[in-house]
Amino acid sequence: MEAANCGAVRTPILLPPIISLSWLMESSADWKFAAEQFVKVLPDKVFVHCSERNVSKLTLDGVDVMGERLAEEVIEVIRRKPNLRKISFVAHSVGGLVARYAIGRLYRPPERENLEDSSSNRSEEDSKGTIGGLEAMNFITSATPHLGSRGHKQVPFLFGVPAIEKLANFVIHLIFKRTGRHLFMNDDDEGKPPLLKRMIEDYGDCYFMSALRAFRHRVAYSNVGYDHIVGWRTSCIRRNSDLPKWEDTLNEKYPHVVYEEHCKAYDDEQCEPTSIKDGGSDKLEEELVTGLSRVSWDKVDVSFHSCRQKFAAHSVIQVKDQSMHIEGADVIQHMIDHFLT
Secondary structure, three states: OEOOOHHHOOOHHHOOEEEEEOOOOOOHHHHHHHHHHHHHHOOOOOEEEEOOOOOHHHHHOOHHHHHHHHHHHHHHHHHHOOOOOEEEEEEEOHHHHHHHHHHHHHEEOOOHHHHHOOOOOOOHHHHOOEEOOEEEEEEEEEOOOOOOOOOOOOOHHHOOOHHHHHHHHHHHHHHHHHHHHHHHOOOOHHHOOOHHHHOOOEEOOEEHHHHHHHOOEEEEEEEOOOOOOOOHHHHHOOOHHHOOOOOOOOOOOOOOEEEEEEEOOOOOOOOOOOOOOOOOOOHHHHHHHHHHOOOOEEEEEEOOOOOOOHHHHHHHOOOOOHHHHHHHHHHHHHHHHOOOO
16 A cells, blocks of 8 residues: 555655555554654655555464565565665564565675775765665664564563463464464574574575665664563563663653663674573573674664553554554654654
């Protein structure tokens, strides 16, 4: 579904299309409010395409299968819009993992002549690859389980009870099929590491980390509480010990944004996984935190604890339904106000 009438766009050569994605069993309509707001605020600067390839039961086919579908869809959009020069992704929940897989497929390394050019005038942007031939701008996720879902309290509705979490690890595939295996990292495709572990490096013919690094702006929006589907730690890519203390915001424009942090990319020494010191993490999760920290992130923590629909925080952060979840509109506005064009 195209959320904007391209006939209204006056400067198409400058457009970064926004590819928006949703969570399990959702549809492109769940991004309707956000898409309309992007077009309303940035009418001359964006063309919004809401992905339609992975909806309903198709979201159970696995992160990799959905990622392949999305990559094909993005290529089709680029072919239909030959004047596009830039691209951004905005994704919700598992859609963020699907987007990370897709960009790994779409990544194109920089031209060889740029790599061999030793001129001091060569900019850093010249040495970056592209996503489907387009300049990579914003990669934005909200309530995405970047560290998977199997760790302690990573799926809050399991109440943090070890026995229940352990049981879920064994039965999740019965409910969510291959996608469930990927989220709980108990997939073993032909002896390969779990997919989420493969996605913290350039693996085979997928340039997962090179693609993520190519974006000028990476943002992770997270619910600090009341998200019963995706825990705070996994959505903000932090260890338990790194979770910030937050207070009610005094910002009238973004009343539900309670903490913002710019996290620089780790250097080589910092990229060595640290020892596990608490029960809220495990070795694989630590590897994912460390791997994803090789690139910089803006981390935006959100709280709907005083809202009427606080128990639906997973949907409110996206404004899935405008009539029910409108209290999350300031988060969408925050995305737009910090969106690079």
